Amino acid sequence: MTQTAERQMELTLPMLPDVEIAAAKAAGNLGRQLGMDSDAIDEMVHAIVEACINAREHSCCVDQRIYLRFRGTAGKDGRPRIEVWITDHGRGFDPAHARAHRAIAPGRPQKRGWGLQIMEAHMDEVEIDSTPSGTTIRMVKYGGGKS
Numbered sequence: 001m002t003q004t005a006e007r008q009m010e011l012t013l014p015m016l017p018d019v020e021i022a023a024a025k026a027a028g029n030l031g032r033q034l035g036m037d038s039d040a041i042d043e044m045v046h047a048i049v050e051a052c053i054n055a056r057e058h059s060c061c062v063d064q065r066i067y068l069r070f071r072g073t074a075g076k077d078g079r080p081r082i083e084v085w086i087t088d089h090g091r092g093f094d095p096a097h098a099r100a101h102r103a104i105a106p107g108r109p110q111k112r113g114w115g116l117q118i119m120e121a122h123m124d125e126v127e128i129d130s131t132p133s134g135t136t137i138r139m140v141k142y143g144g145g146k147s
Contacts, residue, residue, distance in 0.1 A: 006071065008069070009030060010070075012068075015056040015059075015066060026070065027041075031141075044082060044123065047119040051115070051119060054116075061089045070082060082140070087135065089133065090135060093135065125140035
């Protein structure tokens with residue numbers, strides 16, 4: 001990919017079970033087009049799936065939609081870079097409280113509540129902007145060339 005090439009994509013998805021698969025496929029295709037390596041694509045897709053599931057299960061938004069935007073470019077070092085925004089128009093949440101809630105039950109097996117940790121572990125940058133009128137999660141993933 002050349003330094004000046006940029007690809008953008010926007011999706012509006014209904015909050016239905018398994019809709020995160022459509023978001024994951026779109027992001028994965030963009031990553032492949034940009035020459036992102038498969039490990040980076042897998043990590044990015046996992047984070048996007050988690051963010052979409054969280055929006056669907058926890059946002060309580062009236063319009064029942066998830067708004068996604070992807071922007072793919074080459075970073076200053078020439079590596080592919082994908083920036084992702086996932087937005088809902090729900091009730092919002094306190095990210096610090098969500099992280100603290102996760103830590104409340106150490107030693108007890110907990111199958112749920114790992115979404116934020118997964119996003120942060122798999123992406124190079126994660127920012128959360130949440131208000132009572134909605135949440136936007138901005139994530140960035142850098143990837144090497146195809147492996």
